[in-house]
Amino acid sequence: MATTSSPPATAAQAPPQREGLLQRLDWRRYIIYIGFVVVFAAFAITLGDDGFLSTNNLLNIVRQSAIIAIIAVGMTYVIACAQIDLSVGSTAGLASVVTAMAISSYGLVAGIAAGLLVGLVVGCINGALVSMLNIPSFLVTLGMLGIAVGVAQWITDSAPQPILDPTYNLVFGGGNFGPVPGLLVWMVIVVALGAVGLAKTRFGRQVLATGGNRMAADFTGVNTRRVTFSVLVISSVLAALAGMLYAGRLESGRFQWGSGDELSAIAAVILGGTSLFGGSGAVIGTFVGALLIGLINNGLVLAGLDTSQQQVVRGVIIILAVALARRK
Amino acid sequence: MSQTHEATEVSEVAPLAVRMHGIHKAFDAVRVLTDVDFEVSRGEVHALAGGNGAGKSTLMKILQGVYSKDAGTIEVDGHEVDVRSTHDARAAGIGMVFQEFSLVPTLTVAQNIFLGVEPLSRGLIRDREAEARAREVFAQMAVDVDPRAVVGRLGTAYWQLTEIAKALAQDARVLIMDEPTASLARHEADALFELVGRLKERGISVIYISHRMDEVFRIADRITILRDGRRLMTERLVDTTPAEVIEGIVGGAVEGEMAYRRRHSHPGVDAGAPPVLELREVTAGPRVQGVSFSVGAGEIVGIAGLMGSGRTELARALFGIDPIRSGEVRVRGKAVRLGDPRRAIAAGIAMIPEDRRAQGLVLDHSVRDNLLLPLLGRFRSGPLVDDRAARSEARKLVQRFRVKVADDSKPVRRLSGGNQQKVVIAKWLGTGPSVLVMDEPTAGVDIGTKTEILETIRDLADAGMGVVVISSEYPELLAVSDRVVVLREGSVHRVLDRDAIPDENSLQLSVQGA
Numbered sequence: 001m002a003t004t005s006s007p008p009a010t011a012a013q014a015p016p017q018r019e020g021l022l023q024r025l026d027w028r029r030y031i032i033y034i035g036f037v038v039v040f041a042a043f044a045i046t047l048g049d050d051g052f053l054s055t056n057n058l059l060n061i062v063r064q065s066a067i068i069a070i071i072a073v074g075m076t077y078v079i080a081c082a083q084i085d086l087s088v089g090s091t092a093g094l095a096s097v098v099t100a101m102a103i104s105s106y107g108l109v110a111g112i113a114a115g116l117l118v119g120l121v122v123g124c125i126n127g128a129l130v131s132m133l134n135i136p137s138f139l140v141t142l143g144m145l146g147i148a149v150g151v152a153q154w155i156t157d158s159a160p161q162p163i164l165d166p167t168y169n170l171v172f173g174g175g176n177f178g179p180v181p182g183l184l185v186w187m188v189i190v191v192a193l194g195a196v197g198l199a200k201t202r203f204g205r206q207v208l209a210t211g212g213n214r215m216a217a218d219f220t221g222v223n224t225r226r227v228t229f230s231v232l233v234i235s236s237v238l239a240a241l242a243g244m245l246y247a248g249r250l251e252s253g254r255f256q257w258g259s260g261d262e263l264s265a266i267a268a269v270i271l272g273g274t275s276l277f278g279g280s281g282a283v284i285g286t287f288v289g290a291l292l293i294g295l296i297n298n299g300l301v302l303a304g305l306d307t308s309q310q311q312v313v314r315g316v317i318i319i320l321a322v323a324l325a326r327r328k
Numbered sequence: 329m330s331q332t333h334e335a336t337e338v339s340e341v342a343p344l345a346v347r348m349h350g351i352h353k354a355f356d357a358v359r360v361l362t363d364v365d366f367e368v369s370r371g372e373v374h375a376l377a378g379g380n381g382a383g384k385s386t387l388m389k390i391l392q393g394v395y396s397k398d399a400g401t402i403e404v405d406g407h408e409v410d411v412r413s414t415h416d417a418r419a420a421g422i423g424m425v426f427q428e429f430s431l432v433p434t435l436t437v438a439q440n441i442f443l444g445v446e447p448l449s450r451g452l453i454r455d456r457e458a459e460a461r462a463r464e465v466f467a468q469m470a471v472d473v474d475p476r477a478v479v480g481r482l483g484t485a486y487w488q489l490t491e492i493a494k495a496l497a498q499d500a501r502v503l504i505m506d507e508p509t510a511s512l513a514r515h516e517a518d519a520l521f522e523l524v525g526r527l528k529e530r531g532i533s534v535i536y537i538s539h540r541m542d543e544v545f546r547i548a549d550r551i552t553i554l555r556d557g558r559r560l561m562t563e564r565l566v567d568t569t570p571a572e573v574i575e576g577i578v579g580g581a582v583e584g585e586m587a588y589r590r591r592h593s594h595p596g597v598d599a600g601a602p603p604v605l606e607l608r609e610v611t612a613g614p615r616v617q618g619v620s621f622s623v624g625a626g627e628i629v630g631i632a633g634l635m636g637s638g639r640t641e642l643a644r645a646l647f648g649i650d651p652i653r654s655g656e657v658r659v660r661g662k663a664v665r666l667g668d669p670r671r672a673i674a675a676g677i678a679m680i681p682e683d684r685r686a687q688g689l690v691l692d693h694s695v696r697d698n699l700l701l702p703l704l705g706r707f708r709s710g711p712l713v714d715d716r717a718a719r720s721e722a723r724k725l726v727q728r729f730r731v732k733v734a735d736d737s738k739p740v741r742r743l744s745g746g747n748q749q750k751v752v753i754a755k756w757l758g759t760g761p762s763v764l765v766m767d768e769p770t771a772g773v774d775i776g777t778k779t780e781i782l783e784t785i786r787d788l789a790d791a792g793m794g795v796v797v798i799s800s801e802y803p804e805l806l807a808v809s810d811r812v813v814v815l816r817e818g819s820v821h822r823v824l825d826r827d828a829i830p831d832e833n834s835l836q837l838s839v840q841g842a
Contacts, residue, residue: 200452202444205435209443212432219430220443221415279434 032272032285035321036292043299050302057298059181063249065294066183067092067173067242069287071261072268073194074238076286077231079269080198082211082278083130083137085235088265090148091122092243092258097152099244100161100253108165112244119240122148123233131228141232145262152255161253172248186245187287190238195283207231211278267318268293292321342369343406345502345533346391346422351400353386353557360386361557364400368502373524373534375544375565378554379577384537387554388504391535392424393417405501423495425505431487431494433480438462440479441494465493468530469523485516492523496532503527506537510635514817521547540634541570541840553577574836601625602661604794605677605763610657613650615641615818620655623763623794628785630809631798632839638818639798643767646796647679648672659762673702678756680749680766689752691741695733696722698740698751703758721758729754729784749781757788764788765796770804782808802832802839814838 043052051057071088078085095118103111122144129140163169175182198204209217210224217224239258246257270276271292272285296317300310346368353361361383368374378384389395391402393411401408404420411417417424424430431440438459439446446453447461462475466489473482473489482490488508495503505524509517524534524547536548544551545565552562553576560576603622610619615638623629633639644650646657648666656663664675672679689698699722700707707718726736729750733743740748749769756764769785770778785808789795799805805812806829814822814835822838829835 196452202446202448202453205439205443205446205453208435209432212434213430216430216432217443219414219424219426221413221418222444275434279432 069290074235080281087144088239095240095243097253119237123236127229127232375548423500438475610655612645630805633815676762678761
């Protein structure tokens with residue numbers, strides 16, 4: 001059959017266009033791991049005599065990083081979807097006091113359920129406002145930041161709520177499984193599920209597509225409203241879990257738990273190589289980012305810097321790392 | 329002729345792939361489509377043409393499930409289908425290659441192709457399998473694209489191939505291509521035509537929307553022309569001519585207000601004084617190649633060309649947004665170095681951009697603040713802005729350009745499109761430029777405002793300014809231009825005196841190169 005155009009081409013005529021891109025891509029993608037190794041080595045050399053490398057200290061770093069890492073896994077989904085969630089820290093605080101109060105009144109199971117329910121409710125409100133009413137997530141979650149911490153303070157009269165249930169405190173962050181801190185187990189489970197979920201499931205792919213080009217995702221049949229709603233729910237539920245872990249580790253619920261964690265979580269996500277503009281995201285990177293932040297905090301304490309100096313150095317290191325990881 | 333179009337005979341007897349019958353559609357009581365019939369045979373390339381507002385894109389959006397029809401039927405492969413969503417359309421075998429690409433730039437080629445239909449095993453995506461299947465699709469298309477490449481890092485030609493592969497991977501039997509060559513270089517477009525030929529052989533039908541008659545005549549079997557929401561004709565291309573087709577598209581275009589008026593000043597290029605703007609072999613940006621022309625004081629020069637001919641890129645180069653790689657730009661006889669917009673302004677070139685909302689105005693600021701933005705340096709008293717002088721200047725500009733606004737402290741967002749455009753023009757004229765470059769000056773404004781804007785353009789030229797008007801609307805070009813520069817593939821194809829252009833069709837023919 002003849003066609004109006006010239007005979008079928010036997011070979012492709014498209015010239016290759018990707019010279020050198022792979023190297024650049026990889027370099028940026030792995031900057032977080034390089035940074036982690038460099039900072040670790042620097043502390044190991046300079047602070048080795050102060051006990052930096054002791055097992056106990058290394059486990060401490062994990063304990064200090066675990067809760068941020070769990071919040072940051074949820075934040076990775078949110079940022080990959082080109083949204084932001086500023087309410088995670090307050091949600092953690094609210095979940096911690098609600099859990100504590102529910103345990104003292106109704107027992108262990110009710111307490112756990114109540115804590116998770118806090119995350120679910122906050123997430124649904126955030127998600128509904130952002131996805132149904134198209135209010136920017138920055139504003140919605142900024143408002144929720146105030147609301148959640150306000151409610152937590154209100155219902156407790158700003159008083160700490162002790163948790164006297166030893167099982168709860170053991171399981172949620174206080175105890176060890178053999179030599180392994182419970183927090184490490186929680187972190188590993190959340191990170192593993194989060195990593196597989198984002199990289200290997202349809203939902204994860206839809207999150208990336210929605211964040212990368214929402215209109216394209218819509219045209220392809222992705223329900224981008226539902227995806228946006230879901231990531232905000234995931235983020236809040238993980239934030240609530242984080243609050244429950246604070247409560248278990250510190251054997252009390254308190255509205256201040258988690259305060260300011262949204263910034264650490266966002267920093268961990270960005271350090272981990274997730275684009276602040278959405279469309280790409282790596283949970284493992286986030287995990288290492290959270291560890292790096294914990295590592296820096298720990299090292300600065302061991303180095304004897306006071307709190308004000310720690311804040312300055314931490315800020316500089318984070319800006320430096322993000323600048324290095326930025327695409328040219 | 330009949331030999332080169334042998335495929336046409338075949339398609340005549342081939343079964344129908346798509347049949348749209350008696351399609352009606354109205355938006356808010358405005359009729360957009362009236363009783364439109366449209367059919368495509370299996371393995372046919374069917375061109376769909378029509379002017380702006382003729383209803384092409386509405387018809388295609390109905391077929392794609394983006395809009396719902398008010399009346400009529402759609403059959404695909406002989407079965408009536410109820411297309412209520414893009415999902416339904418895809419399931420029926422309708423694939424789309426969007427003009428605005430519908431890919432996610434941060435995902436890989438394979439991830440885009442299988443977005444939403446990823447091969448799974450136990451709930452987890454099998455990326456390897458997706459890549460292998462993508463490779464198969466590309467092999468069938470006989471093109472070489474790496475399924476693992478991140479889409480955002482590939483050129484537009486690859487985006488398009490990925491779009492086509494995405495449709496084919498989902499078993500599309502009808503592909504809708506909307507201006508597919510708009511952003512392609514020549515050799516890329518050739519490769520695309522060959523690909524379309526191969527798809528035809530596999531029995532895939534293509535609905536081809538394009539303004540370029542040379543392309544349509546090269547690859548399409550039949551053409552359907554819509555005008556004012558009705559089907560004007562469906563014709564085999566062997567039985568028609570480019571002139572006939574263009575006549576059909578343009579129709580009896582509105583005359584009257586849009587007529588060219590010889591202005592009293594119209595000096596053309598004055599032999600004595602140097603031209604206010606002169607380009608010598610300018611090569612710039614992604615497309616502009618060796619462009620030379622000049623604009624005299626008081627002259628209006630129109631720039632015509634198809635999408636992708638370098639029209640907009642030329643404006644960007646003149647305004648210093650795209651770097652000029654070689655050649656020279658002279659303003660009032662003096663060579664100027666462009667390279668960023670501030671230098672262009674200093675050299676006396678003002679630009680009214682194509683997308684005034686994005687590039688020309690701060691929408692939430694007041695009319696006054698927008699007008700004064702390029703002038704702030706002038707109304708200074710010490711380190712502060714001299715408010716009183718600034719206000720009176722703003723009032724003068726509003727009056728001079730007949731901006732319809734009661735109070736110039738209102739945000740620009742509240743103004744109509746035409747009045748917004750006047751604010752943009754007024755804003756730049758405050759800087760007292762020698763040359764005004766306007767890209768699509770009347771895009772999106774109603775006919776009344778359009779004539780007012782055209783009148784303003786004439787006034788400016790009468791006042792001695794050189795004006796360059798870039799437009800895809802031929803009536804508008806013909807209404808104001810003293811000369812028309814026809815661009816093709818980034819170079820000057822022809823420079824026509826207004827007197828040498830008898831009507832719109834002849835300009836269109838020159839632009840199309842038919």
